[in-house]
Amino acid sequence: MSSSVIKAGFIAAAVANISGVLLFSKGLTNTVLMETDPVVMSSFGLIMIMVWGLAYLAAAFTQANLKWFAAAFAVEKLVYVICWLTWISSHSLSDVYQQDLFAGIFYGIYGVNDAAFMLFFVWVYLKSAKAPVDTART
Template sequence: MKTKIVQLGFIAAAAMNIGGVLVFSRAFTNTAINDADPVVMSNFGLLMIVVWGLAYLGAAFIKSNVRWLAGAFAVEKLIYVVAWLAWIFQNSLQDVYSADMFAGAFYSIYGLNDFIFMLFFAWVFKSQGLECKES
């Protein structure tokens, strides 16, 4: 597996989690995000997304096999994708956009972003498993 691609993927996931939350939540001051989903996207929930981002960043610099860590990250992303899909089917994006453009954009893209990184983490998990079998 290309170690550099894996490292850059982990860094990109970290940047999306940390930067995305800080920008769209306006550093945790955008209450429209909290109001739209007070359980998953409370300020505590948003802070935990940043913490996950820090975990991805730390994983980017691990030199040994990160297979099981990537597997855990894939499951974590799957949970957020399912939460996003449930939210999308039960809520109105238009209402969120009406409340705040940043919040609307956040809810429009966060599940798709998590889906892409879920696939990346699953690929790392699967690829590193194959490398171990070949050794």
């Protein structure tokens, strides 16, 4: 398992969370995005997504075994994937696109993006679980 690939993956997850929220929420001003799913994507919810991004960034620069960080991050992403699947199955994406292009793009891709990073975090967990424990790094 290449530590540079893992580090890059954690940084990519951080960038996706932080810049994705800032871009698609138009700097936390996109009311259509927030009102479309006010429970998960409220202004507080969007800020917390960016906080998770900061956690991914911190993990990218951590020298310790990332096994349990990756497991926690995988569960967190699973929760968002389930929220997205629930939302997408009961709402009209085209209605959101008609109200705001950025909100439409966001709701169209966020679950797929989270699923991809969930699989990455699962991969890191599984690779870390098989790796010998380096007690000097933990």
